[in-house]
Amino acid sequence: MEFHLFLPQMRLTPEALKARALAAEAAGFTGLAVMDHLFPPGAPDQPMYEALTTVTWLAAFTERLRLGHLVLCDSFRHPAVLARQAVTLDHLSGGRFELGIGSGSTPGELASYGFPALSAAQRVERLGETLELLGRFWSGETVDHEGEFFRVQGARQLPVPLHRIPIVVGGTGSRTMALVAEYADWWNVPVHQTDRLGRVRSAAGSARVSAQLLVTLVGDESTREDVTALARRRFGRMSQGGHLVGRPEELLPRLAELQDGGVERIYTWFTDFATPDTLTTFGREVVTALGHESAGGGTQE
Secondary structure, three states, X not given: OEEEEEOOOEOOOHHHHHHHHHHHHHHOOOEEEEOOOOOOOXXXXXXXXXXXXXXXXXXXXXXXXXXXXXXXEHHHOOHHHHHHHHHHHHHHOOOOEOEEEEOOOOHHHHHXXXXXXXXXXXXXXXXXXXXXXXXXXXXXXXXXXXXOOOEEEEEOOOOOOOOOOOEEEEOOOHHHHHHHHHHOOEEEEOHHHHHHHHHHHHHHOOOEEEXXXXXXXXXXXXXXXXXXXXHHHHHHHHHHOOEEEEOHHHHHHHHHHHHHOXXXXXXXXXXXXXXXXXXXHHHHHHHHHHOOOOOOOOOOO
16 A cells, blocks of 8 residues: 555645655655645635646655645646646656546536536536547647547647656546546545445446545544544544544554555545644554555556
């Protein structure tokens, strides 16, 4: 099992983000992912940095961490722009970029910023068209495409990726799972849907399985009640789903259970905003017990 840090780039200064990335790398985490929103979900008054720019900046300070997103919102970008951004990050990071992508953000966010009013089903169809075009743009060949959402004529992009850029697709809906099976290297189960993992695993095809978990690491036993209550206040309904609470030795059995069930990667979302001390402790007590550093993170060509 490998561990990636999920680090939403809100409420944190650039230096704090950098410190956490470096601490995660030193602690043995394999990767780091940020989020992609135009305003922070549930906290629109909080400052937040743009997703691809943030990952580019963190790539400049790290050496081994694989970098990506949970997940980029397909609606925000034309696939030609996204393909170019992904290849640029692939080259600038020395092949450490992974493309995490999903069919859409919260409907209210899309409406607030004037994006087309697509149904959930239409957004998934758009994602399928994007995934098809990404592969064609990354081939370096000339692309002609006439689709429901995009029309491309005589388009070609160079350079091509250094290797295959791993694709991470999140979600558990039936149409999303068809896209996972067709295009994804990794299928990610969101934090509020981990109870569906076993029921829909077979629909993911050959994609490897990751799961996102909220983690409240208890240090001093006397603080358990306070840190748990704070996590539930901060994360609301999300803290009722895939939420692990406890000292490192208490977390290990549940993580081992997920590992035995076929989960190969955990995106850890720490409820204390991933302080460097928390990352160091988790790395020493949990990553070293269950983890390993992945050399590839996906299928390489």
